[in-house]
Amino acid sequence: MLQGKSVIVTGGSRGIGAGISRAMAKAGADVVVNYFNENDAEYGQTDGIEAVVADIEAMGQRAVAVEGNVADPETGHKLVAAAVDAFGKVDVLSSNAGICPFHAFLDMPVELMRQVSAVNYEGSFMVSQAAARQMVAQGHGGAIIATSSISALVGGELQSHYTPTKAAVHAMMQSVAISMGRHGIRCNSIMPGAIMTDLNRDVLTGTETAEYFQKRIPLGRYGTPDDIGQVAVFLASDMAAYVTGASILVDGGMFVNLQ
Numbered sequence: 001m002l003q004g005k006s007v008i009v010t011g012g013s014r015g016i017g018a019g020i021s022r023a024m025a026k027a028g029a030d031v032v033v034n035y036f037n038e039n040d041a042e043y044g045q046t047d048g049i050e051a052v053v054a055d056i057e058a059m060g061q062r063a064v065a066v067e068g069n070v071a072d073p074e075t076g077h078k079l080v081a082a083a084v085d086a087f088g089k090v091d092v093l094s095s096n097a098g099i100c101p102f103h104a105f106l107d108m109p110v111e112l113m114r115q116v117s118a119v120n121y122e123g124s125f126m127v128s129q130a131a132a133r134q135m136v137a138q139g140h141g142g143a144i145i146a147t148s149s150i151s152a153l154v155g156g157e158l159q160s161h162y163t164p165t166k167a168a169v170h171a172m173m174q175s176v177a178i179s180m181g182r183h184g185i186r187c188n189s190i191m192p193g194a195i196m197t198d199l200n201r202d203v204l205t206g207t208e209t210a211e212y213f214q215k216r217i218p219l220g221r222y223g224t225p226d227d228i229g230q231v232a233v234f235l236a237s238d239m240a241a242y243v244t245g246a247s248i249l250v251d252g253g254m255f256v257n258l259q
């Protein structure tokens with residue numbers, strides 16, 4: 001579905017981003033895999049930048065690892081330059097990088113709130129802008145897929161700094177879809193539910209929240225990074241040729257299951 005496409009994935013070395021990177025490669029794309037602050041040993045053998053690059057190459061696709069903090073305005077330009085240097089173009093951006101350091105509201109340090117906003121919202125904005133500029137210059141359209149969240153639609157007691165950034169990413173895609181439509185660039189967001197990754201493994205394992213989530217998910221299981229990767233491939237592909245400004249909940253039915 002993505003044969004010959006050039007894809008950039010931010011936060012592509014672990015978790016959902018690793019699932020997206022692998023799914024894009026399996027669909028035939030070459031991938032620039034962005035990562036930041038990685039200590040691969042910390043994340044075991046299945047994830048980490050080296051494992052993801054090796055898996056992509058084992059599928060017969062090209063992979064380029066690019067370290068960079070998406071909150072740094074230069075990183076978006078670095079990622080685009082890496083894709084153009086290695087693959088000659090940018091067709092798809094998966095703006096996935098994000099952090100969620102759980103913290104109570106009342107004693108949350110302003111610095112933490114600002115860091116989460118800088119990475120999750122501002123970082124997504126800047127990388128999307130850099131990729132869109134390249135796509136417009138290329139003149140043959142493209143696709144931008146932002147990883148928002150079920151948390152764009154609901155709250156979390158320990159996520160008062162986080163949920164607004166997920167809503168912001170969703171709202172940004174809706175607006176960017178309007179201005180980029182004339183360039184044939186489709187912009188959509190994915191809203192994952194509870195996906196077992198490093199970001200929330202502690203929350204989703206052996207806690208009251210874990211028990212509650214398990215009861216709330218009609219499909220009876222947490223999502224996997226590949227569950228998100230498959231939807232990202234769909235949104236990147238010509239199967240979604242008339243889909244822009246949209247968001248897709250990928251949550252096993254969690255959001256609708258109030259009672």
Ligand SMILES: NC(=O)C1=CN([C@@H]2O[C@H](COP(=O)(O)OP(=O)(O)OC[C@H]3O[C@@H](n4cnc5c(N)ncnc54)[C@H](O)[C@@H]3O)[C@@H](O)[C@H]2O)C=CC1
Pocket residue numbers: 010011012013014015016017034035036037038068069070071096097098099100119147148149150151191192193194195196197198199200
């Ligand atoms: N895990 C979940 O249940 C859900 C996650 N999400 C979103 O999915 C995205 C990925 O989350 P997970 O895979 O769970 O997280 P993770 O912690 O497992 O992986 C995060 C990835 O982002 C990278 N990263 C972190 N900070 C970065 C920065 N400043 N610049 C560039 N890369 C950076 C890391 O290197 C890593 O590759 C995030 O945007 C998160 O908000 C949304 C809904 C649910």
Ligand SMILES: C[C@H](O)[C@@H]1OC(=O)[C@H](O)[C@@H]1O
Pocket residue numbers: 100148149150151156159166193194195199200203
């Ligand atoms: C970090 C959370 O556990 C996870 O990420 C989100 O965006 C949702 O809040 C999920 O529960």
